[in-house]
Amino acid sequence: MQRTFSYRCQEVVHNKPVISEFVNRWPALFTVSEINAEFMCITTLPLQAKFFRQLDQYTAKLIKIFSSRGGAAGKKIRLLMAPIAKRDNIEVKRDCVIRGLCVYLNEDSNSLVKEYLTVNGEEAKREIAQTTMGIYAIRHEGADEEDGPEAVGVVIEGVEVLSNLRSISFGFAMLFGLIYTLNLSYPQELKYTFEFFQKVLMTLDGNKLSPKVQTLKIKMLQ
Template structure:
């Protein structure tokens, strides 16, 4: 998309149809974040104020409902105005809400304006939910027509002929991403951002240049996301084009841009918070898995350092979820010549010094993706796993099939992202909060 990003403004027949998305006009790096969503989907959806005449009618109808139970049926135009305003509020958080999220919007509308409840509906808002789904579809079409990247990426005109009927080709947030596919900053084009990227290549090799690198990474965030989502580059090529991303500091920053969630501080805090309860849960595990967990925890008995505790809890958690920790974490001695990290699709390598004491730190810890060593010198396994989790978002990587349950638990329980859909993680969460 070579044209500059535009503010997504829908002009209707009257003022009630005017909708402005939360996209600011960034004139500097400090203002750039205003062009991005700043909050995930709220626990309680904030129903907006409607246009004046609609609010007046709803207030009077609510008074009638409270006094004599009379329900209010808005005329088609008024209902359309209500739905349009709700759609404009929804898109501040995401363009593709789930069914449960539509439920939360309709339920919030009924709580604020109980006069709108429906007779004959179990929930009291089922009809509103269906109407809202249709309105949201129409609203997305409007936004797509004026060039919002998050929606134009799924336009049939942009897809190959053999992909036009494939629903699997729809690119949208699936793991609680808040800024999944943002527009280019206002006034910027693909060409101007490519020039920023080239300038970044020279800046990244300079000493004491972290602030300049950070600013340029901020400016080029949308450009980088377009490349990741649309082109799906190989990791080796992407690392060559964006070497600045492959540092602990910038992985954290990229994760925060995408999700608005702090990465390592949240990961470590939650891991430590749940560790004691997890250890008690693991002790009750029987059979072969229980024996594997006890063998893993024996290492913690030799070294009670916090880094060892975290690593043992992580490995035991993987076993508890009926997955193989060696699929994620490969441990080697520094004298071993067969350190086949180039065969790893996605994982962590940890190198120990030969003859090292249990209390000694690891010689090296790093991350491998598609056989490419993308980061090293990460100090310990827990830190490496946090950065690896951040990279799955920064690079839009799917969770490995043989470790999917582990990564889902990291996402939904440790990082508390998209907790509405827990599936297998629900059993573990129930035990943690008993």
């Protein structure tokens, strides 16, 4: 994969292949290790290590900022943050913070993460096939929110490109890496969420921020 990196980049940029074709041509790319390697080649940054180090570093500050939000958004954020108080688990905390961030930035966390019950497997398959870009999470019926999902995967253009991931936050990190790897645009309905992770947490092209993300960054550094 390392030897074919330049050729693959040219194919992505110039041919803009549909994801189903690209998966068939380069199946080895769609693994956690190769996404990390590809991201490193493109940005010179370690995707997984930096993503979680930065997220964990600012988690307490973000939770504090979220708690000050009022109105309907504040109520929704508090519901999303509730599992943290029930279980002291780093994966649960990361998942809650990412979803809470979407709401704080006035974006719909359901556009990023779609949840399904194991009993609704056929419905999940149909909806996943219609998903442009996002993460799916499968839960057992009756399971507590703080227990985490049974299965997590990443979908692009209706294709399940990654599966059996350990958490929603891990799925988001891999989706972020795939967006760089495949030269994709951020979903318009989640542009501020992805901008925050790109420019603030991952410090990639962070000189110019939208006013909304700039305001959040200032609060984080106070």
